[in-house]
Amino acid sequence: MTQKLINDGNAAVDEMLDGVMAAHGDLLQRHERAPRAIVARHGPRPGKVALVIGGGSGHEPTFLGFVGKGLADAAAIGNVFASPPPQPAVDAALATYGGAGVLFMYGNYAGDVMNFDMATELLELEGVEARTVLTTDDIASAPRDQRERRRGVAGNVFIFKAAGAAADLMMSLDEVERLARHANARTFTLGVALAPCSLPQTRRANFDIAAGEMEIGMGIHGEPGMRREALRPADAVVDEIMDAILAEMGAAKGDRVAVLVNSLGATPLMELYIMNRRVAQRLAEAGLIVHRTLVGPLCTSLEMAGASITLMHLDDELQRLLDHPCECAMYQQRRPGDADDR
Template sequence: MTLTQKLINDGNDTVDEMLAGVMAAHPDHLWRPDHAPRAVIARHGPREGKVALVIGGGSGHEPTFLGFVGKGLADAAAIGNVFASPPPQPVMDAAMAAHGGAGVLFMYGNYAGDVMNFDMAAEMLEMEGIETRTVLTTDDIASAPREARDKRRGVAGNVFIFKAAGAAADLGLPLDEVERIARHANARTYTMGVALSACSLPQTRRPNFDLPAGEMEIGMGIHGEPGIRREALRPADAVTDEIMDAILSEMAAAPGDRVAVLVNSLGSTPLMELYILHARVNARLKAAELEVHRTLVGPYCTSMEMAGASITIMHLDDELQRMIDHPCDCAMFRQG
């Protein structure tokens, strides 16, 4: 099998070398404790009396997670190896550095390794007298049926869900309220994607699944988890229609309702193709008489160099619109 080509040094050093480059590029936004190189802290986010929002997960999804650390969004992130959960210690290190005395909210995608390690960190923090809550993101509608939503994966919808929770924390709301808004945001966020090619891990440089040329997989996860089905690649409008049919059916919005939209690259899909998808998304929303309040197009939650895209729709209400509009200033995402 031919090895993939990557601009790296030693595959085993990829995450730490990436973090060194990130810290050198964004010193005004980020810092790391000397004893905790996998804990990334917002330079201007944490403050006394504020709920600390700590996110995290495996590397390889950049700008998720570390790119969303900054004032108005996440206070810290714990960084794992590629597609692997961070161990409990960097999670605890991130929380301790961000803690301002008002409790800690952990947010991350619903994956078994993340749940285990963040739960262990939460127990360690509780032993230190720090109240900790957890909200799992479960926006991937392809990964489990509607009646089993708590089993779904968290994918690109993280961007909107983290944004809402980060705004609530930045506004000085108490832990109960920040947790409630985070759960509310998650419940009203819907994502579905399509993969066109595999990605490869830096250590192996071999595709992590086999997807023949000319085929696509609807609903594939951001680590290569199986989707709904494989079939011949179809035109962009047809793919978009299938995704939007599924999202609109589950969202059950009324004419005049407002939404936020994300058309996300899984890694190697270029902006040209994303905007073709977005043209159809926008047409479908207009046909449904829904008002688009905010749109993001680009690589926001990637899967290394995987080709493909996902579409996320957040069903806004007045509260979520305020949270989405709240200013933030992160290393890789700014608003307001």
């Protein structure tokens, strides 16, 4: 049994949301009829495409942490590692609908696809146009020629950010959808797991991995990766991940990238920055320009030990969207050149 600072495992998600509202009620609100629908206080407005994201709990700050002005208008929240049912997605969409349509975005998992598809059908019965863009950045989860089967993981951060900025700039539903798909096509992630997490209800490890081992490519719910082998030094792990991502990305010297070095939950910032040191070295060797780097736990798997690396291959459109300001509970982006509040 693992040790957790919770009360009742079955109440963990709702008690977490109570705490989120206590901390971030200036930015977020719960839908009056659907407490698992988290809505931005600022951002939704008439004539704007409503961006609604969502998925299971346990990946915080994904998804609810990215709700706010300039990013997502709302999020539908499921149980731990479980898709939200259709109704919270519908309620979140209707609460933020400004007459210009709704775009649902979420990782490519069967339960999410089924339930958000149902939500889309229910919205259409209400006369609301709704579309979907799935995120598929996890290069370990399917071959390159079957990208549509891949899972969405930490690359969600950049992909949601691009779509949210497009919507905040009052672009049309067609254009927001195009840019969301463009962002997804140019985002690549690969991770490594070192130790399992446990669900609040069971407090038992959701997979087994021996001391001194690692699994390259394991998914954020414990889905099998590419292979398991002896744990290697950080530089060697980063090199393997970067080799795979750079081969897929096909960037030319002088191209720009955005970087995310992400903790899966238990891996501390010290280790992430050690990894980022090598990421920066590899990108410099490849002649690529780093436009932005994020380091920290942005797409987690409860207390899983491990990390992932994401690269977004930027162009002028995507760089503009990443730089667009946003204010969310757990992620903020200032306009370039803005002074700190300190």
